[in-house]
Amino acid sequence: MPEIYSRYPMVKYLRKEALPTALCPGCGGGTVLNAFANAIDQLKLDPRDLVVVSGIGCSAWIASPYFLADTLHTTHGRAIAFATGVKVGLPDKKVVVISGDGDLASIGGNHLLHAARRNIDITVILVNNFIYGMTGGQVAPTTPFGAKTTTTPYRNIEHPLKISETIAAAGASYVARWTTAHVYQLIESIKKALTVKGFSLVEVISQCPVQFGRRNKMKEPAEMLRWFLKNSVPVSKARNMSEEELEGKFIIGELVNRKRPEFTEELNKLIDEVQEHFGLKEV
């Protein structure tokens, strides 16, 4: 229906032949795609200067294939490792990874940690919906304690990973967390993440009414958004709260924003030094 596309100003950033999306009605993925497109638009970035890499799962589909840029849809969990090669090859381009919590923090957890440590200039938008959505709603490393999933039918007895806090500690230049109920803040954070030189992570708490909500008494998308709003705590306020008080809360805002030597710059600097040292520069 072309008239619907024409009413959405961000459609110019989408691969029309790939639409409509495969996302379920009420999925937070659409919000993330919209926020990302708006961030690109507001920064006036040419999509030709973007390479978007993603892994496997619903959230991996958000930008790949739907976003109109060079897109690399990779193997499960490995998006950041692929993106590392792309960034070294194209240090002047913006390299963005958009994928889910299962993909980036579970099977791909090692790459996430090491990319943050390396501080390579890649922006990661991690869509955290607490669940393995596409493969049928199994437990994830982000599933809340006590929640029900298809593989924790009685209750989840594992503790969820605090992704943003972990990556902030690992050495990222920029880390922020928002929910899909904080769209404007989310757009601002994506813009900052894209501008910061170094590894940046934007964690988006996102609703999966179909696989997560339905099994945890929130089958309507709006119920999940209300749950996010009710339980969100700004990072400044959270600093003065105890661990018990923060149990089950979503800490939102910027966790880290700092300057550290960036990997591709350091790599090129090193090459320059080596060339100088061995007298290899053209005279």
Place this chain on the structure above:
Amino acid sequence: MIIRGDEPEQVRLLRKLYKPGNYFMQGNEAVAYGALFAGCRFYAGYPITPSSEIAETMARELPKLHGYYLQMEDEIASIAAMIGASWTGFKVMTATAGPGFSLMQENLGYAVMTETPLVLVDVQRSGPSTGQATKGAQGDFFQARWGTHGDHPIVALSPTSGQDAFWETIRAFNIAERLRTPVVVLFDGILAHTRELVKIPDVDDVEITYRKLPANEEEARLPFGDPHGDGVPPMPLFGHGYFTHVTGSTHKENGLRDVYTPEVHDRLVRRIHRKIEKNREVYERYEEHFTDDAEILVVSWGVTARPALGAVLRAREEGIKAGLFVPKTVHPFPGERMRELGKRARAILVPEMNLGQMILEVERYVNDDVLLKGINKIGGVPLTVEEILREIRGVA
């Protein structure tokens, strides 16, 4: 659009850094220098015995050539980073050994499916599992062929000396670029650590190939099409405004995913097979010694081809009509030539440092009336001339 490594600046640097002449070096170093001469300017790897000197040499030499060395967090990340870098226009390589090769298999399949040129050197060591980590072996013959899942073709080469490793690594890059495919180099721990004479040529004496790039916008829009009829699509590189979509899922010629139409999968996977099958002249290579009148044919590969040649020479001195056939490209196996040679031979001996792997390929091409026998040794110690000669005498 350029493939990094072919600029005149690179030729000047190579010539300045590596004077032609004879050098005494490890097989692993020969692999690394071969890669540098072939235009490799991106290496991502994870150290593992007995391949580590390849990484060490690349880490030392690549920056001199404006190239990039990345030590990744594991083997999976290494091959992933290579694929990413290859799509930006680099010639890329990694080196590993058995366990690392196992970890790379999923992304090796991804490289086959997305038609990404790369060179993967597997310095074979003893297994299964950690096995004898520091010892050589020839046990990954089938891992190279069948390690990843699905129907897929693979090209695998196997050098027989340090000098050979230098040239075979260059050839691996040329095949990878020409056919837009991953190429495996099956090296081994013994040759990897043997120091011997390696002649470094002048840059001008090295013929190198670069991948086909799209000639126009139309070709760039079909990153998985077949505009030239050879099964090899031109490769639109990232960063040039083509909005290329690359996925390991079944995709149409324009790169977009379509996993539901049987014809799309059939067309894609058959073309990927066809481009390897139809371009045999690009990669097929073997060596022959005294095969014209050989009654006893020794078929061997990699490190074992050397004592095998010694044994054949000694047998000839004794008046035994022995010959040697050495497939240098082991996958796809040079079956046609094997069939011809098999018709003339009375007995075929297949020495290898495993419990019988390449012999199964040989068996497919020889008749039942030929005596076919493996000479197999495991434990990390290479076969000797004597051991192979004894078997030749036994069937003479």
